[in-house]
Amino acid sequence: MSTASSIQRITEAIEPTNAPSTARVVACLGALLLYVPFGMSIAEMYPAFAVAGAVITIGVAGLPDRLTWRFIPHGVTHSLVGASVVGALVAVPTWWIGANITVYAGGAIVTPIAAAQYGFTVGSLAGFGHVLGDFLTGTDVRLVWPIADYEVSVNVPRLLNPRNNEGINLIGTLALLTIVVGLASSSVTAAMIP
Structure with a gap:
């Protein structure tokens, strides 16, 4: 086998394959992959919150891409900072719900701060799950932006090709x-x- 063909196959393995039709599915799967351990940990005591978190996760999983197209560069939204921004965007409405609507969890009233923490956690997991899904399917992401401004990705579907x-x-x-x-x-x- 020639070196040129090996290099060409390796180059193909790191090229993005994330077509717009699959981007939403990859984002949801990545977000749910990270949400499931958290959801399972709260499901026994707070099943309604576990289900609500899963719905929120699916709903905001595509938010990094929607922010990229309109306002913010791709490298910012597809990083840990971007995942935290998604968490903050989810924390605001959950804080409002906790402040204006009486919500009970386990016989106690949920405070606005606890609701915001829950929203931030769920939103951050969804945002980082989206980034993880893009990372594993070949879309370049800047995981540690602004600390380091380099793009990384792994194209698992092509790497699994023998x-x-x-x-x-x-x-x-x-x-x-x-x-x-x-x-x-x-x-x-x-x-x-x-």
């Missing part, structure tokens, strides 16, 4: 070997300690 995964196989093999050696050495060290 023709494109020569480098991934090497990295995976080295990582597995490192883990095995580390576990073996720690077991030997633990056995030597009296």
Whole structure:
């Protein structure tokens, strides 16, 4: 196999494939992927809030793209800062609901601050889930903007193609070997300690 064809396949693996038709699905799946652990943790005591959070997550999952098209550069909305902005945009209406409508949770009244914290958490998870979905499907994101202004992405669908995964196989093999050696050495060290 020639070096040029290997480089071409690797280059194709990092090109974006996020068509507008799939962008919304990827955003929702990424947002729900991050929301589910949080939703499960509150579902037993507050099932209505868990369901409401899932609905909010799906509703605001596409917000980074909608903000990008209208007001803010893509690099800003597709970062941890952008996810926090989405969280703040969700916190405002949840704070208003907590301040103007009596909401009960577990027999206690929800305060406006608690409602805003809940909204910020759900919105931030949705925003970062969107960013994670874009990152994994090849759309460039600036995860740590403004600290570092570089774009990163991984195109998982193309990397899973057996023709494109020569480098991934090497990295995976080295990582597995490192883990095995580390576990073996720690077991030997633990056995030597009296």
